[in-house]
Amino acid sequence: MAANPSYAQGATDIPLIEQTLGAFFDDMVGKQPDHEALVSRHEGQRFTYRELQAAANRLASALLNTGLQPGDRVGIWSHNNAPWILMQIATAKVGLVLVNINPAYRTSEVEYALNKVGCKLLVTMAQFKTSDYLVMLRELGSKRLPLLQRTVWIDKAGDADQPGMQRFSELLASGDPQDARVAAVGATLEATDPINIQFTSGTTGFPKGATLTHRNILNNGFFVGECMRLSPADRLCIPVPMYHCFGMVLGVLACLTHGSTIVFPNDGFDALSVLETVQAEQCTALHGVPTMFIAELDHPRFAEFDLSTLRTGIMAGTACPIEVMKRVVDRMHLGEITIAYGMTETSPVSCQSAADTPLDKRVATVGKVQPHLEVKIVDPETGATVPRGQSGELCTRGYSVMHGYWDDEPRTREAIDAEHWMHTGDLATMDDEGYVNIVGRIKDLVIRGGENIYPREIEEFLYRHPKVQDVQVVGLPDRKYGEELCAWIIVKPGQTATEDEVRDFCKGQIAHYKVPKYIQFVTAFPMTVTGKIQKFKIRDEMAARLGLQADKTA
Incomplete structure (x- = not known):
């Protein structure tokens, strides 16, 4: 193992919940039967x-x-x-x-x-x-x-x-x-009984049914809520979908394990109804993927609403752009917003920043390992734990790892090794303090002329451009270099931009091989209902448009 290995273990001072979801919920009802539990605005x-x-x-x-x-x-x-x-x-x-x-x-x-x-x-x-x-x-x-x-x-x-x-x-x-x-x-x-099946958004092949237990999701909801310092005084606005762990665990179970109030602004996401609901219900917390926060911040009526009751929440689901995070903290009063990282197969959160994590660490990392869990970063080829600061595949182990894929032992064994480590497929680094930074997906890594390029790095840089609202970077096949970068850009409302403007912005700021060869201005990205960008669709569409042979799968 490396001299200073990329390995961390979460705190164990607060014990795990060993009750079933129903028993724990009944206990909470006994403590505060008349406290408001659920507000569904669109249903009244x-x-x-x-x-x-x-x-x-x-x-x-x-x-x-x-x-x-x-x-x-x-x-x-x-x-x-x-x-x-x-x-x-x-x-x-x-x-x-x-x-x-x-x-x-x-x-x-x-x-x-x-x-x-x-x-x-x-x-x-x-x-x-x-x-x-x-x-x-x-x-x-x-x-x-x-x-x-x-x-x-x-x-x-x-x-x-x-x-x-x-x-x-x-x-x-x-x-x-x-x-x-x-x-x-x-x-x-029993707490270890399977209670929930969630299909992972299969970008290739059939989706897999991640099977989760009472123990998996009840504890994850609890510790996520602890990171946000939730209490019965909190009212959490949940515009993220319930069919996904973000709504069901980070939303509902985080609330139910802390006696907080669940607030649904609408059945599907609508930026205006979120802003109206936060004001009307005096919500103290708000969840969302980055695209939701962007839509709220850039809504033409944003300034009309009093969001001063907001304190915390979670931004997750996909890479959280630093510039967006800063705007959310500054303009939406979310000074204690946290970043959470995970996957359905881990119930879902493995790492999370806390309400008191310094802002520079909150915007640049996904925080530290959650309680009762372990994380390590390994060389994808050898499986050896890499030194701190070096990139590798993030693996996680502990109570949160799923029961398995339903009726699919071979794919379960591919994902969870003999020592019970879940292999995430995400590339990450860990610093000396234990903060984890996700640098990309193994399959999203772009290799141009032998240079490893992480699309996330280019995206973070392009977010600084004053006209760029949102951006996604992918690799496209190239005969000379193997791959070239392609950026899809959504410009801010009322703005226009040119390819030359973007390239001029990059010159002298990032290495020449990191400047996208292809730049496309679009109005939206292909994405799942949960707000996950489907980069493989961007790759496929651009490759087809340019007559290139798409040789990467999602």
């Missing part, structure tokens, strides 16, 4: 902790009435709403495995996901924007979804009936909040 609904518990118990009873048994899989295909939270708590209470279905999925993707894990019941939105979920499910039918026994749709008052499908309001009404079976089943559950 509010729940105290006691009311949320009663509704979740009623739903758990209703699910048992359908004949479901502990271990059965139940899907939810929806954006953010109160039924989502109720499903999250109710399924956990009776040992059902909640399967999060990406709202962006279309027929073949939802068919694959539901069949892969054998969902017996699905709760779905009726529609959202151009997506008609009920039409897609009818198109699939029982022949293509042979294991699905029941479809429940989230209805609103006055909605017409859907033949062959049950209303969520009817399902909920069929349960008994005092049903003794709920507590009886709960008493048989």
Whole structure:
């Protein structure tokens, strides 16, 4: 091992939670039954902790009435709403495995996901924007979804009936909040039981079903909340999607483990509704991916809103640009905002900055290893731990590492080695104080004429250009150098820029081989619903446009 190895272990002074999610939630209800637990602005609904518990118990009873048994899989295909939270708590209470279905999925993707894990019941939105979920499910039918026994749709008052499908309001009404079976089943559950399956956004091949336990996500939500110093006085605005760990764990479970209030501004992301909600609900915390914060900061009505109640939150999901972070701290009153790093397979957070992390470290790193976890940085070729300051693959180990990929032992073994280290595929460095910096994805590394170039470094530099709102850098095939850099740039509203302006900005500031050969001005980036930029689509589109042979996969 290196003389000063890139290895760190988190604190262990606060013990891990060894309860199930349902038992822990019930204990929190007992401490503050009348405290506000959930505000869903777009639905006009509010729940105290006691009311949320009663509704979740009623739903758990209703699910048992359908004949479901502990271990059965139940899907939810929806954006953010109160039924989502109720499903999250109710399924956990009776040992059902909640399967999060990406709202962006279309027929073949939802068919694959539901069949892969054998969902017996699905709760779905009726529609959202151009997506008609009920039409897609009818198109699939029982022949293509042979294991699905029941479809429940989230209805609103006055909605017409859907033949062959049950209303969520009817399902909920069929349960008994005092049903003794709920507590009886709960008493048989273990914290190490699988509770949740989340499909990783497969950019190549089929998505993998990361399977997480009570222990995985309950503890991760708790320690994430500790980093933000959450308490019952906090009200967290959650515009990030629930189907992803960001909303479900860093949002909901961070709140429920600290007695805080969950606030949904809308079902899908809308910058204006976030600004309105923070002001109206006096939110103290706000989550988002960088593109969400950019949209809020640059909204034409931004200056109209009083955001002075804000204190903390999380920026995560993709690389967090330093310039954006500075604007968020300065203009949105988020002086204690934290950066979190992780992946679905690690529940998700492995590293996080704290509310008191110095700003220079907060904007330049993803913080330090979380409690009860270990991280190390290894040479991707040899597996040896590299010295501090040297780049390598980040690996993590501890309570947060997933149970495995559902029904996929070979891919589980590829990701988690014999010593239980999860290999992230991310390139990182660790400094002498233990701060971790993500420098890119192994597969995003650009090698131009033998020079290793990290796109993240070029992006951070280009963010300094006064006209650049957002930027993504990828490598494109090149006969002479192997690869050349390509930058996709979104300019700030009301601005125009030229390729020469960008290149002139780079000259004398960064090495010549780091100056992008190709510069494209665009209005948006291809991305997943969670705000993750799909760089492989940028590569493929540019390669096709330029007639190049795309030789890198995502």
